[in-house]
Amino acid sequence: MKPPTFDYVRPASVAEAIDALAAHPDSKVLAGGQSLIPMMNMRLARPTALVDIGRLDELAGIEANGSLRVGATARQSTVLENEQVGRRWPLITAALVHVGHPATRARGTFGGSIAHGEPASELPAVMLACDARFLLRGGSGEREVAADDFFVGHYTTVLADDELLVQVEVPDPAGSAWGFGEIVRRHGDYALAGAAVRLAVDGDGTVEEARVALFGVSGRPIRATAAEEHLLGTRLGDERAAAEAGRAALSGTEVTDDSFVSATYRHDAAAAVVERALLEAALRRRGTN
Amino acid sequence: METKQGTVAVTLTVNGEKRVGVAEPRMLLSDFLRHGLGMTGTHVGCEQGVCGACTVLIDGQPGRSCLAFAVQVEGATVDTVEGMAEPGELSDVQQAFRAEHGLQCGFCTPGFLASTQALLEQNPDPTDDEIREYLSGNVCRCTGYQGIIAAVRRVATERKAASHDA
Numbered sequence: 001m002k003p004p005t006f007d008y009v010r011p012a013s014v015a016e017a018i019d020a021l022a023a024h025p026d027s028k029v030l031a032g033g034q035s036l037i038p039m040m041n042m043r044l045a046r047p048t049a050l051v052d053i054g055r056l057d058e059l060a061g062i063e064a065n066g067s068l069r070v071g072a073t074a075r076q077s078t079v080l081e082n083e084q085v086g087r088r089w090p091l092i093t094a095a096l097v098h099v100g101h102p103a104t105r106a107r108g109t110f111g112g113s114i115a116h117g118e119p120a121s122e123l124p125a126v127m128l129a130c131d132a133r134f135l136l137r138g139g140s141g142e143r144e145v146a147a148d149d150f151f152v153g154h155y156t157t158v159l160a161d162d163e164l165l166v167q168v169e170v171p172d173p174a175g176s177a178w179g180f181g182e183i184v185r186r187h188g189d190y191a192l193a194g195a196a197v198r199l200a201v202d203g204d205g206t207v208e209e210a211r212v213a214l215f216g217v218s219g220r221p222i223r224a225t226a227a228e229e230h231l232l233g234t235r236l237g238d239e240r241a242a243a244e245a246g247r248a249a250l251s252g253t254e255v256t257d258d259s260f261v262s263a264t265y266r267h268d269a270a271a272a273v274v275e276r277a278l279l280e281a282a283l284r285r286r287g288t289n
Numbered sequence: 290m291e292t293k294q295g296t297v298a299v300t301l302t303v304n305g306e307k308r309v310g311v312a313e314p315r316m317l318l319s320d321f322l323r324h325g326l327g328m329t330g331t332h333v334g335c336e337q338g339v340c341g342a343c344t345v346l347i348d349g350q351p352g353r354s355c356l357a358f359a360v361q362v363e364g365a366t367v368d369t370v371e372g373m374a375e376p377g378e379l380s381d382v383q384q385a386f387r388a389e390h391g392l393q394c395g396f397c398t399p400g401f402l403a404s405t406q407a408l409l410e411q412n413p414d415p416t417d418d419e420i421r422e423y424l425s426g427n428v429c430r431c432t433g434y435q436g437i438i439a440a441v442r443r444v445a446t447e448r449k450a451a452s453h454d455a
Contacts, residue, residue, distance in 0.1 A: 002315060003317075004315065005313065005314070005315050006314055006315060007292055007294045007314065008292070008293040008314035008358070009290060009292045009293075010290070010291045010292075011290045012290055012291075016290045019290075020290060020292075030361065033356055033358070033361065034338060034353075034356055037317075037338070037357070037358070038338045038356065040315075041317075041337055041355065042337060077350070100338075101341070101425060101426025102408075102423055102426060103341065103344050103351035103352055103353055103404065103407075103426050104338060104353060104356065106347075106350035106351055106352055107347070107352050107353075107356065107357065186425070188425055
């Protein structure tokens with residue numbers, strides 16, 4: 001297999017990268033390449049130029065003061081091994097274990113997985129659950145976009161052609177409960193259905209805020225707002241509430257029906273992963289108290 | 290800013306030796322190793338990052354050579370199966386794969402060896418679960434995985450014993 005021909009551009013700074021994206025119509029950003037290169041090998045993607053930001057050290061940092069700031073090109077394996085992330089943002093660590101395999105995580109980047117906009121990948125949904133914000137820089141300056149507003153559809157985000165995702169900011173989840181689960185054919189594959197949940201609970205264990213994000217079930221990662229509404233005011237770990245939230249998760253959503261599994265299967269799978277993630281969140285919380 | 294079109298020179302340190310070849314930007318590292326440098330020990334399976342047969346070490350980290358362009362890793366250190374032992378000899382990992390029947394047709398073996406080497410570097414005494422988890426990105430279609438896992442366990446045990454003796 002041979003990818004189509006392209007010009008290869010290696011900018012020395014973020015500013016140069018933005019110039020290069022503007023100068024090359026139909027170009028794509030190359031970071032780790034672990035999703036883009038397979039698509040090019042299969043000729044599903046035919047960019048005329050690749051702008052390689054993989055060596056821009058200014059984008060590779062990880063900072064955890066209050067909120068977590070991850071540079072777009074920090075490798076997935078580096079974030080996975082980061083102790084601060086593991087301690088304070090365990091939902092991210094738990095999800096990263098399911099992102100590909102050690103050999104793809106060593107090259108694949110945190111920001112790349114988000115900017116690629118694959119609807120069945122883990123990190124975009126985790127970003128929704130975490131209420132993350134993305135810093136974008138482009139020809140017309142810098143802007144911040146909430147994860148809720150970033151994902152548009154299959155491989156489509158609000159990123160403009162000459163815009164780069166430079167940093168991901170995740171607020172301190174201080175004390176919130178969390179759960180993560182997915183159904184896959186093989187570990188490391190894209191999920192057939194997956195859920196990332198984060199819940200703020202009061203001293204009595206009553207859910208005050210719920211963020212339930214789904215991946216693999218629709219054209220983009222989504223918030224299951226009906227499930228979230230169901231959970232407000234219930235007690236964390238209430239089995240009936242968890243089951244009802246699971247059943248409500250996909251109401252009003254156009255569910256993917258493809259050659260792997262049917263939409264009906266995905267409905268049931270999504271209900272199951274949401275329910276499990278909620279019960280797991282409760283169990284884990286009990287374990288730490 | 291560097292822009293590369295047409296055919297360009299790529300320099301890599303492969304198994305400790307500086308090697309120069311020519312490549313179009315679209316040439317995958319796997320093809321560069323095999324066709325550009327004539328090093329056919331790295332095997333090419335699915336070319337979409339699923340099978341793991343082409344796994345090599347790039348700057349000490351495991352990587353799919355079919356998911357990297359040669360120009361992208363220009364200047365990097367790449368370690369392939371050819372560099373694991375002197376010609377005619379086997380490394381301890383290779384020896385263990387042989388002893389435990391960790392290969393049959395051998396097609397997937399270079400990738401498994403690279404992944405195993407990386408695993409044991411990061412985690413010298415992995416549990417069976419950790420071995421399975423780490424090698425889950427490598428596919429074997431004939432031997433199955435029991436022999437491979439036994440081989441990894443054997444290397445870990447032997448290395449531990451050797452370090453105790455030392």
